[in-house]
Amino acid sequence: MKKLIHRLILATIFTAHLTSAVDFLFNGFDDSAVSYYGNATLDSRILSLTGDAGFEIGRALYPSKIPTKDPNTSLVLPFSTSFIFAMAPFAGRLAGHGMVFLFVPYAGIDDGIESASSQNLGFLNFSNNGDPNNHVFGVEFDVFRNQEFDDINANHVGIDVNSLTSLNSSEAGYWSAGNSFEQLDLNNGRTYQVWIDYTDGVLSVTMAPVGVTRPRQPLLNVSIDLSQVLEDQMYVGFTASTGNMTQSHKILAWSYSNTNFSLSEGLITAGLPSFELPETPFYRTRGFIAGLTAGVLILGVVCCANVFLFVRKSRRERREREEMEDWEMEYWPHRLSYQEIDSATKGFADENVIGIGGNGKVYRGVLNGGLEVAVKRISHENAEGMRAFLAEISSLGRVKHRNLVGLRGWCKKEKGSLILVYDFMENGSLDQRVFECDVSKMLGFENRIRVLREVASGILYLHEGWESKVLHRDIKASNVLLDRDMNARLGDFGLARMHDHDKAAGTTQVVGTIGYLAPEVVKTGRASTQADVFGYGALILEVMCGRRPIEAGKPPLVDWVWEMFRRGELVNVVDARLRGEVEAEEAERVLQLGLVCAHPDSKARPTMRQVVKVFEGRNEVEGEGEDMSVYLLEKMRNGEVFPMHLGNGFGLHPTLDEIRQGMSSTMSLSWSDITVVEGR
Incomplete structure (x- = not known):
């Protein structure tokens, strides 16, 4: 009887x-x-999802939805798909990012889901990552190690369910007939064939170079229940994206079947x-040599003169490369030509100036291809500017995070300017949206908290998420920039320093901005992650209060907020312009977080990981379940917060005069060792 029932079920499913x-x-x-969307194009029967432009998304889908579940049993139908792809790099450009084969419940590119996903494979964005209501499934071929999503390396294949954090992943490659693993470089421009099969709740992913017989052992073989992920009908296809790094993602052939698993053989x-x-430079190819010879015969003396100039220029460039300093060779991939930058800014025209900093002007520019950038020009003779220039390209030039300003490139003009090129932030800096601005442009209560949360995420990445620990050392509202979608990005790494995670920072130079300097930095000159936390605490308070840390005729902001907390009037410090939309409980929670971060005792401050947990809804500071307000009140009872002035003679926010007066008694440094910024 059981066998009969089983056969009937199988027959029903089969029908x-x-x-x-x-x-x-x-x-x-x-x-x-x-059907193709975004930046996807079709050329010579080859589908290109992206091109040579930054921060773009391309998607191609089968024109109609396909059934993915049995209508009678709601079981996921087995399927088999195979495709041939190539990730083609561009000469002289850093290659990235990757692509995804995906099932998605809607056509096109959903503005609410993928509009900010250009650096996330065009799959999901950070606001909906991990949401089970996404109903998206994909197999990613990723060429960047994003530690936010626990990527195993910068050349892997992963299985994604409603999230960019893969359920399972593997180094890209295949198992040869001799049972040895052959690694494959995904973005070297070679064509690869992929086979993806799903049956009986098991998903297998196999790949190999085009022309190699399908390996018997799959790269990934994972038990997975897709019944809660896939809807009854889904669109199927491919998506890819670029960010600061670009490459072309090409699909050359594709098969799909839920009845014939051998269709891919076609x-x-x-x-x-x-x-x-x-591999051979263009000027050494036979075609170039033949063309040059013909040109010499036809043009005679004119071509000889051109060849002479070309040789002299080549020798000069070769000599310059030989004389390059070590740091220039290390960061060569980010180097842009001066001519390209000069053209982008229209000769550094005054009408393109969008800001003036301590080390030079910042210009708006448009690179070839229409990409908007911000260009910072620093004098080569400015020693402080040179240090800032090196700090920027050595830190920001290699880190990548959605809440950090992207460094697109740099240029060093011989005996001239040092130039840094960033992604253009359309909505300016945070201080322009908090202080002295029109109500129409002012950030509201919820958006201020969102921005603070995003900045915390960026700082956490600097402290813990990269191969080296990065100390920003100048966290303030004017260094937080807002992109086109009003997402916060921490910028200006001119004072940043890197060191190994297991070592302390070696610098003993006081750097930073008055009002954001932690007391221990003024005393010892030694930076730390906790000093960054102090600066972040000051940032929280100034954004929530609508007041700069130091203002003439007013007490220092941190001191004032501490006093209002002591008096039980903390909610009254919130920017008066926000009073109508303030949620008192949430405002107090964020202000308390700012006070804990700006605590005068560095050991009492939380880590940035704890700060991020608070924004995620967990109110703990030191121990499990220890609420911030309880923590602060306990510190006050023990006399650890008040009186305001510490034993070193400085207040919570040391002024420039206090630093000068305290130099001889608290530090073994001279005044020339201090680099601080007064005012904003």
């Missing part, structure tokens, strides 16, 4: 499966084969184009 059959095979594409793997960059 339903036949009515839901979907089979297609594309050896090359035309407009009817796929993909044509011979005679496909190659997208690998030539």
Whole structure:
């Protein structure tokens, strides 16, 4: 009887499966084969998801939804798909990011879901990452190690369910017939074939270079229940993106079937184009030499003169490269030509100036391709500017996080300017949205808290998320920039320092901005992550109060807020312009967090990881379940917060005069060792 029932169930599933059959095979594409969105294009029957532009998304989907579940049992139908792809780098550019084969419940690119996902493979963005209501499933081919999503390395294949944190992942490669693992470089321009099969609750992913017989052992073989992920019908296709790094993501052929697992054998793997960059420089190829010879014969003396100039220029460039300092060679991939930057800013025209800093002017520019950038120009003769320049390219030039300003490139003009090129932040700096601004441009209560949360995420990445620990040392509202979508990005790494996670910072130079300097930095000159936490605490208070840390005729902001907390009137410090929209409990929670971060005792401050936990809804500071207000009150009872002035003679916010007066008794440094910024 049981066998009969089992056979009836199988027969029912099989019958339903036949009515839901979907089979297609594309050896090359035309407009009817796929629907493409964003920056995806079709050229010579090859589908390109992205091109040579930063921060773009491209998506291509089968034109209609396909059934993914049995209508009678709601079980996920088995399927098999195979495709041939290439991630093609561009000469002289840093390659990235990756691509995803995906199932998605809607066509196109949803503005609410992917509008900010250009650095997240075009799959999800940070606001909805991990949401089970996404109903998206994908297999990612990623060429950047994003520690936010626990990526295993910068060349991996992963299985993603409603999240960019992969359920399972592996180094890209395949198992040869001899049972040895052969690693594959995903973004070298070579063409690879992928096979993805799902049956009986098991997903297998296999890949190999085009032309290699399908390996018997899959790269990934994972038990996974997709019944709660996939809807009854889904769109299927590909998505990819670029960020600061760019490359082309190309699909050359594709098959899909939920009835015939051998359909992929029909993909044509011979005679496909190659997208690998030539190893031989162009000027050494036979074509160039032949053209040069013909040109010399035709143009005579004119071409001889051009060749002479070309050789002299080449020798000069070669000599310059030989004379390059070590740091220039290390950061060579980010280098841009002066001519490109000069053209982008229209010769550094005055009408393109968007800001003036301590080390030089900042210009708005447009690079080739229409990409807007911010260009900081620093005098080569400015010693402090040179230190800031090196700090920027050595720290910001290599870190990547959605809440850090992206450094697109740099240029050092011989005996001239030092130039840094950043992503352009359309909405300016945070201080322009908090202080002395029109009500129409002012950030509201909820947006201020969101911005503070995003800045905390960026600082946590600097402290813990990268291979080295990065100390920013100048956290303040004017160094927080807002992009087109009003997302916060911490910038200006001119004072930043890097060191190993297991070592203390070696510098003993007081740097920073008055009003944000931690007391122990003034006393010892030694920076630390806790000094950054103090600066972040001051940032919280100034954003919530609408007051700068130091203002003429007023007590220092941190001192004033501590006093209002002691009097039980903390909510009254909130920016008066926000009173109508303030949630008192939330405001007090964030202000208390700011006070804990700006505590005069560095050991009493939380870590940035604890700060981020508070924004995630966990109110703990030191121990499990220890509420901030309880923590602060206990510190006050023990006399650890008041009186305001500490034993070193400085207040919570030392002024420039206090630093000068305290130098001889508290530090073994001279006044020339101090680099501080007065005012804003």
